[in-house]
Amino acid sequence: MKAVVVGAGLGGLSVAACLAKAGVDVTILEKNSWVGGRVHKWVHKGVRFDLGPSWYLMPKEVDRWFHALGFDRKQFYEIHRLDPAYKVIYDGESLVVPGNINKVFELFESVEQGAGERLQFHLSNNAREYHYLMENFIRSNYNSARTILRKGMEILRFFEYSSLMSNFHSRIKKVAYDPKLQKILEYSSTFLGASPYTLPAPYTILNHVDFNLGTWYPLGGFSVLPEAMAKICRLLGVTIHCNEEVEMLELKRNTISHVHSKSTTYQADLVVANADRHFVDQVLLPPKYREMKERQWNALPISPSVFNIFLGVKDTLNNLAHHTFFFDSDWDKHITSVYKRKEWPLDPLFYVHCPAKTDPAAAHNDVQSLFILVPLAPGVQDSPVERNRIYERVLQRLRLHANISEHTISFSKIEGPREYKLHFNAYKSNAFGLAMTLGQTAMLRLSNRSQKVKNLYFSGQYTIPGTGTTMSIISGELSAERIIQEMSLS
Ligand SMILES: Cc1cc2nc3c(=O)[nH]c(=O)nc-3n(C[C@H](O)[C@H](O)[C@H](O)COP(=O)(O)OP(=O)(O)OC[C@H]3O[C@@H](n4cnc5c(N)ncnc54)[C@H](O)[C@@H]3O)c2cc1C
Known part of the structure; x- marks a missing residue:
């Protein structure tokens, strides 16, 4: 065969x-x-960049693949749990999300009284839903009408109909009223393929993935x-x-x-x-x-495309974490431009990756590797004018937190929808597949x-x-x- x-x-x-x-x-x-x-790297002047993914999630599921084939992942590479998990920059303030779950509860409680306790309850439900969905629905083939019917009945028994029909945001609203905390609980949906206003509520299992299972990085x-x-x-x-x-x-x-x-x-x-x-x-x-x-x-429905900026920077980047989100512009406007209007955002949300914080081998001499990811609407028309505009705008906001100037940028490279089509034959230049x-x-x-x-x-x-x-x-x-x-x- x-x-x-x-x-x-x-x-x-x-x-x-x-x-x-x-x-x-x-x-x-x-x-x-x-x-x-889509998982690849660029090494330039000794500085290493992850060109695609940077969040190593659900490590046990990955380890399971190695075991099933008779190997141990540790024979090949080590992974490191990030603490802090990430930092979020808002307009005028920031929050550092710890890698330790008890400290996350304390953080929520310090921002909004009662939110820590509600998060604890939410995550215990999430954990139960995650295990059930993973074993019964995600790790399942649907190759007969009987299986489809049986699984359909099971899922309806497990989740209340109202929960299946409600969206991510409405569930999160019950955990935290503070918009900063809501953004922490919702970012995963925004960056992985759907708006929190349309994504079904059971996908809040991503919060279990984030806080309980943790954010890791492969050395x-x-x-x-x-x-x-x-x-x-x-x-x-x-x-x-x-x-x-x-x-x-x-x-x-x-x-x-x-x-x-x-x-x-x-x-x-x-x-x-x-x-x-x-x-x-x-x-x-x-x-x-x-x-x-x-x-x-x-x-x-297809997941977003992306515009990526890679900078080799001579700066210690002290105010950034391994993962830093820039939510210092209008959240709803960005979501509308990606999911509704399907146009380049005016003032985008973006994410910054500084791997040398965890893995010094990502940097070389005094040059650090910095990767900025801007989610874009799938199918958006690539354009040099828009690329320049977003580049300038993103760097302007980044400069408030890091010493990034023509004197400290050693080299740079950008990738956008055009490269995704060229490299991967990606439909509508999507980054993450179907939404x-x-x-x-x-x-x-x-x-x-x-x-x-x-x-x-x-x-x-x-x-x-x-x-x-x-x-x-x-x-x-x-x-x-x-x-x-x-x-x-x-
Ligand atoms: C910028 C970015 C950031 C991401 N961040 C994360 C993250 O932090 N965490 C995470 O878990 N996921 C992340 N993802 C998503 C993740 O990378 C993908 O979901 C995953 O790698 C997809 O794997 P795949 O095998 O399905 O597809 P692909 O990796 O696209 O594999 C398809 C392969 O087919 C090849 N191919 C295409 N056409 C042909 C042809 N005609 N002949 C032969 N070969 C062909 C392509 O070259 C490619 O190698 C990110 C993706 C991107 C783009």
């Missing part, structure tokens, strides 16, 4: 290793020169994760070809027979597409075998098997919308499980 995986993102590496462990002959074809897809930078996964793939016999862009899937009736890259043709009994799903559907497949029409794709909405959750999410092509499966962030890296890894495990079951390999 020959399987070809299109794309060496975390979803592709994950499924490849699981299939290889089950005895499948697996080849991964990756368009770029690196493994890890050596985020790329140590895909590099470790690729090493395991190779140990299990997977062949990985980088710089091998897939251009076409050739079918005989409703079954893929060959995968064509620019230079080579690969015979395949089975294909797992980890590349952006819209691209696979609309570009790699012949029209007859496409799952959706362009207008149906256009109607799918988290009720209609794309659990049994309602896109199937990880094609409805029209018999031997085509999917892995990656389009099959489980949510917290990026970890969900992509889980998606690979689920696809492999389904393939093994359906192709009677076990």
